[in-house]
Amino acid sequence: MSLVHSLSKGLLIMILLLPLTSSCAPAGNLQKGEQMTVIDMIVKMDRGDYWSTIKMGAEVAAKEYNVKLNFLAPENENDYKEQIVLMEQSISRRPDAIILAASDYEALGQATDRSSYYDIPVVSMDSEVASTKVQTFVGTNNYEAGQKAAERLVELTGKQSDIGIVNFVKGARNADQREEGFLDYVARFSGIRVVDIQYCGSDEELAYRLTRNMLTNYPSLDGLVSLSAESSIGAGRAVEEMGYGGKIMMIAFDNPPEMLELLQEETVQAMVVQNPFNNGYMAVSAAVKAARGEKLEDKIPTDTKLIDLENMLWPENQKLLFPFVK
Amino acid sequence: MKRMQAVSRFFRSFHVRKIQVLISLSSITITLLTVVLVSVLLFNRFSKAAEENAYLNLGQIIEQVNANLELYVGGMQDIFELTQEQMNAASDIPDDQKLDEQLGTILNTRKDLVSIALFTKEGNLVRGVPELPMRQNTKLTEQLWFESAIQNPKSLQFTPPHIQNLFKSDYRWVVSMSKMITYRDDSRVKQGVLAMDINFRTIDELSQRVELGKKGYVYIIDSVGNIVYHPQQQLIYAGLKYENLEPVLNYAYGSYLDESDGEQRLITIQTVKPAGWKIVGVAYADEFLTTKKELGGFLYSFLLAALVVILIINLYVSARIAQPIRRLERSVQMVEKGDFGTNVYVSGAYEVEQLSKRFNLMLRRIRELMDQIIEEQEAKRKSELDVLQAQINPHFLYNTLNSVTRMAELGRNEEVVTTITSLSRFFRISLSKGKLIIPVEDELEHVRHYLIIQTIRFKNKFRYEIQAEEGTLNALTLKLILQPLVENAIHHGIEKSAEEGFIGVYARVSGDHLEFVIKDNGVGMTQDMMDKLLSGRLRSESDSGVGVINVQERISLYYGKEFGLHYESEPDEGTTVTIKLPMVKTDFPKKERDKS
Numbered sequence: 001m002s003l004v005h006s007l008s009k010g011l012l013i014m015i016l017l018l019p020l021t022s023s024c025a026p027a028g029n030l031q032k033g034e035q036m037t038v039i040d041m042i043v044k045m046d047r048g049d050y051w052s053t054i055k056m057g058a059e060v061a062a063k064e065y066n067v068k069l070n071f072l073a074p075e076n077e078n079d080y081k082e083q084i085v086l087m088e089q090s091i092s093r094r095p096d097a098i099i100l101a102a103s104d105y106e107a108l109g110q111a112t113d114r115s116s117y118y119d120i121p122v123v124s125m126d127s128e129v130a131s132t133k134v135q136t137f138v139g140t141n142n143y144e145a146g147q148k149a150a151e152r153l154v155e156l157t158g159k160q161s162d163i164g165i166v167n168f169v170k171g172a173r174n175a176d177q178r179e180e181g182f183l184d185y186v187a188r189f190s191g192i193r194v195v196d197i198q199y200c201g202s203d204e205e206l207a208y209r210l211t212r213n214m215l216t217n218y219p220s221l222d223g224l225v226s227l228s229a230e231s232s233i234g235a236g237r238a239v240e241e242m243g244y245g246g247k248i249m250m251i252a253f254d255n256p257p258e259m260l261e262l263l264q265e266e267t268v269q270a271m272v273v274q275n276p277f278n279n280g281y282m283a284v285s286a287a288v289k290a291a292r293g294e295k296l297e298d299k300i301p302t303d304t305k306l307i308d309l310e311n312m313l314w315p316e317n318q319k320l321l322f323p324f325v326k
Numbered sequence: 327m328k329r330m331q332a333v334s335r336f337f338r339s340f341h342v343r344k345i346q347v348l349i350s351l352s353s354i355t356i357t358l359l360t361v362v363l364v365s366v367l368l369f370n371r372f373s374k375a376a377e378e379n380a381y382l383n384l385g386q387i388i389e390q391v392n393a394n395l396e397l398y399v400g401g402m403q404d405i406f407e408l409t410q411e412q413m414n415a416a417s418d419i420p421d422d423q424k425l426d427e428q429l430g431t432i433l434n435t436r437k438d439l440v441s442i443a444l445f446t447k448e449g450n451l452v453r454g455v456p457e458l459p460m461r462q463n464t465k466l467t468e469q470l471w472f473e474s475a476i477q478n479p480k481s482l483q484f485t486p487p488h489i490q491n492l493f494k495s496d497y498r499w500v501v502s503m504s505k506m507i508t509y510r511d512d513s514r515v516k517q518g519v520l521a522m523d524i525n526f527r528t529i530d531e532l533s534q535r536v537e538l539g540k541k542g543y544v545y546i547i548d549s550v551g552n553i554v555y556h557p558q559q560q561l562i563y564a565g566l567k568y569e570n571l572e573p574v575l576n577y578a579y580g581s582y583l584d585e586s587d588g589e590q591r592l593i594t595i596q597t598v599k600p601a602g603w604k605i606v607g608v609a610y611a612d613e614f615l616t617t618k619k620e621l622g623g624f625l626y627s628f629l630l631a632a633l634v635v636i637l638i639i640n641l642y643v644s645a646r647i648a649q650p651i652r653r654l655e656r657s658v659q660m661v662e663k664g665d666f667g668t669n670v671y672v673s674g675a676y677e678v679e680q681l682s683k684r685f686n687l688m689l690r691r692i693r694e695l696m697d698q699i700i701e702e703q704e705a706k707r708k709s710e711l712d713v714l715q716a717q718i719n720p721h722f723l724y725n726t727l728n729s730v731t732r733m734a735e736l737g738r739n740e741e742v743v744t745t746i747t748s749l750s751r752f753f754r755i756s757l758s759k760g761k762l763i764i765p766v767e768d769e770l771e772h773v774r775h776y777l778i779i780q781t782i783r784f785k786n787k788f789r790y791e792i793q794a795e796e797g798t799l800n801a802l803t804l805k806l807i808l809q810p811l812v813e814n815a816i817h818h819g820i821e822k823s824a825e826e827g828f829i830g831v832y833a834r835v836s837g838d839h840l841e842f843v844i845k846d847n848g849v850g851m852t853q854d855m856m857d858k859l860l861s862g863r864l865r866s867e868s869d870s871g872v873g874v875i876n877v878q879e880r881i882s883l884y885y886g887k888e889f890g891l892h893y894e895s896e897p898d899e900g901t902t903v904t905i906k907l908p909m910v911k912t913d914f915p916k917k918e919r920d921k922s
Contacts, residue, residue, distance in 0.1 A: 063540065261461075264461055265462055265463070275564060277560040278564050278566065309463055313465065313488070315488070319563060326498060
């Protein structure tokens with residue numbers, strides 16, 4: 001009888017458990033028919049290595065997370081009005097999430113707030129936006145990047161030196177943060193004077209002219225730092241043309257090919273390089289998590305790297321400096 | 327604790343010996359085991375086939391990529407060898423004008439060729455096409471292609487893709503082929519490193535085009551694990567991704583299942599022979615082994631459906647079997663409580679039907695027996711009442727007293743005394759203190775007094791004779807059984823006869839039995855009359871009112887059916903009634919009995 005008893009108990013347990021185990025099976029099956037996540041990525045510009053690299057990283061993540069990625073950008077980099085229009089259009093399409101690289105910190109805030117009304121999570125990337133509705137910020141730690149540049153420049157010029165800064169847009173969040181990081185670091189050294197700060201408004205030509213002026217006004221300048229790709233190209237050209245190459249220690253930002261050439265020729269001593277590929281990748285993966293309703297960290301910083309002649313040909317840096325196979 | 331109690335209560339209420347439960351459990355167990363076993367076997371068989379198929383598919387894709395790459399790299403290798411031959415042939419490399427043309431031709435044959443250059447062992451450029459100025463700070467002697475050519479002088483070296491920073495031109499991703507060669511410089515034989523840079527684009531595009539499901543991809547590493555191509559190269563360098571290269575390096579070709587990052591991935595490896603690179607196909611199991619999952623899902627739902635069907639059929643069948651038995655049980659319970667009236671009708675299995683039929687038969691038999699008992703009890707009571715009446719016998723008393731009055735008027739005193747004496751004795755025995763059973767002696771005495779009175783009443787119209795055999799007198803008998811028969815004989819036999827009548831009453835032992843015989847020589851009876859008499863339809867309208875049938879009933883009630891009356895009669899010949907009774911002796915001598 002005890003055999004029958006134990007048998008019956010075992011059977012009963014099996015019968016009770018069966019629905020449990022079988023309920024797992026459809027869950028597994030769901031994955032196959034899993035809906036694609038639709039993510040709109042609105043950036044500042046559709047051209048240039050920087051944004052193309054972001055796009056490349058985003059596409060790698062899109063493939064990995066089964067995402068349909070719409071890559072959108074206005075014609076010109078600082079056309080925030082067009083960006084607002086893109087944002088409105090995107091909201092009306094009701095994607096699962098929006099990634100926004102805001103051209104203007106304040107102007108895009110309202111549009112971002114509106115997306116939350118339709119329950120569309122927004123991940124801000126590269127540049128922050130004035131909205132509390134943003135799920136997270138994926139991007140370069142600009143303050144730290146500024147500090148990195150300052151640290152290396154101080155190493156190169158010594159603790160008694162005059163330094164000039166070529167920044168891009170005064171009031172632009174990234175520019176301000178980089179500048180702030182830089183200034184905060186050099187403020188530790190009483191012997192270091194920041195003699196001039198110029199803003200080129202993301203214009204290579206203006207940067208070139210401003211740098212020439214600066215070099216003319218302050219011929220005893222020991223160090224120069226340019227805080228964006230455009231200002232670096234302009235400043236680099238000015239330094240080279242005026243024959244200051246190697247005499248003035250120069251730290252550049254980002255990695256346009258022109259700068260690498262200057263780096264190899266030792267006109268530029270080092271450059272702070274962001275990782276746009278990772279930015280794109282992380283932004284999409286964060287957006288996927290946000291679309292699923294997961295809680296995210298307030299900030300997901302991506303590292304910057306200080307590249308100099310010594311490490312520019314390290315395999316891991318080559319891919320960072322030259323993201324495209326041409 | 328409470329839950330435990332509830333569970334144990336549940337199991338206790340679950341009668342494992344119930345037929346329904348037994349049938350259900352055993353058949354469910356068997357079918358379930360069978361279904362599970364078959365499912366598992368099927369699943370294993372099919373999923374294995376599906377897996378093999380997936381591996382085969384992957385292998386073919388990677389094989390294709392490998393073939394393309396080998397062709398490409400092989401072609402480049404040929405060009406390198408051609409270049410090397412021409413370098414060898416040239417008598418004075420730095421100044422050979424013809425060489426420029428030849429190298430230029432070679433360079434132009436393949437647009438993928440970025441540069442061909444010969445360097446001294448110290449890293450100085452000897453000759454190169456296209457002719458471009460060198461950059462500063464190239465650190466070319468520290469570069470992999472240069473170092474490995476120096477370290478492995480015999481063989482052609484392939485580097486992973488890298489940025490070419492030698493010449494003042496665009497920075498390009500190239501794969502370098504390099505080898506240490508000997509060349510002639512102004513008739514002197516020197517050693518140098520020949521390097522040929524191939525644009526990486528073709529290989530990159532080739533690798534990018536490979537589709538291994540939605541998420542799957544292909545990557546290429548060189549023989550020591552440097553990444554040649556990887557779609558997520560940047561993520562790996564940034565530490566955001568990890569590719570488990572260790573097992574890959576152990577394979578030249580083949581495939582295995584990798585679970586290092588928690589997800590099942592099918593890894594397929596092929597080696598590009600000229601370069602020693604490994605093409606690694608990474609496919610995600612959940613994409614490629616969908617058959618397995620689908621099959622699993624199907625089998626699961628099949629199992630579930632089968633279980634539900636089995637359960638339903640089982641419950642139905644076992645209910646069909648067990649329900650009639652339970653109904654039967656309930657009916658029996660009703661009978662147990664005393665309700666014999668209900669008929670049990672149970673349909674169902676043949677055996678159960680038979681059982682209920684038999685049970686019904688039994689019930690009917692019990693009912694009949696009970697009815698019979700009730701009937702018998704009623705009859706007994708009735709005959710007892712009859713006997714009580716017979717004891718008093720008012721009609722007879724009235725007739726006798728009438729005769730006595732007449733005799734007294736006529737002054738026949740002697741007859742009056744005899745009649746009164748007999749009457750008194752008659753009634754005394756009739757009553758017998760309420761006893762039903764009396765000695766034969768008393769019964770004969772009773773009938774003798776009756777006959778005395780009747781002979782006086784009928785003025786000696788008949789004679790009588792009473793005889794008892796030895797041993798019968800102290801036997802016991804029901805009282806008042808002879809008198810009604812004698813009365814019958816007088817009224818139906820003697821009275822109607824013209825001749826002088828005769829009535830004989832005899833007690834005798836016949837075998838184990840006691841027999842009374844009452845004989846008369848009256849008119850006798852036809853068979854028809856005898857039947858009527860015994861069935862009680864013919865009643866003597868006599869004094870006593872206790873008919874022959876009453877005597878018969880009393881005897882059979884008291885002693886059993888085999889005892890009773892037997893008539894023999896012929897018309898005009900007389901009638902003989904034989905009463906058969908069991909022989910029961912009284913234990914007491916007659917005297918004592920009288921006293922009591």
